Amino acid sequence: MRMDHAMLSQMQVQSTSDQQDLARYAPIAAAVPTAVTPEQAAVWAYPQPEDSLDEVAFTMASALLGRVHLSGRIPELTPEARALVHEAVAVYKEIRADLPHALPSWPLGLPSWDDPWIALALDTPTTTYLAVWRRGGESTTTLNVTEPANVDVLYPSNSQAVCEPHPNGLALTLPTAPSAVLLRLEP
Structure with missing residues (x-):
């Protein structure tokens, strides 16, 4: 296109x-x-x-x-x-x-066609929206983000996602593949 x-x-x-x-x-x-x-x-x-x-x-x-x-x-x-x-x-x-006010970033780097984990962050002046997809591989990945004070799972509300602070950002566990989650990170 x-x-x-x-x-x-x-x-x-x-x-x-x-x-x-x-x-x-x-x-x-x-x-x-x-x-x-x-x-x-x-x-x-x-x-x-x-x-x-x-x-x-x-x-x-x-x-x-x-x-x-x-x-x-x-x-x-x-x-x-x-x-x-x-x-x-x-x-x-x-x-x-x-x-329209968000700037993109890629906490796992720009995605490749076969990556088991993919992430896109959209940073606004007050919050970051972070979409993360697990297509396979290990059940946990580490996202290169500034450690947020608050992490909310926006979608799906019944997600089994587990988010924990990590020295390099945020450790995210998605127990099943394929699965995905949309998070809201606030400072």
């Missing part, structure tokens, strides 16, 4: 990919702020009826730091999966006004 300043200066939104594989969309969603502002980055979320609840949350988390574009077979989802979709949309509505 063409993503350049001349085109983006004339458009409100830019589709980031037509990728439907949730594991392959994570590095795209995490890297897209290198080319498109978060408020312009249309990130597609495709929850499917055959997806586990962790996969639905993974899919939805990919879109939360961009501009949510929801697709998939939503009416066929289980009530629990639909609740995760509704929760994600509610979280997005809560944070979307902050996105």
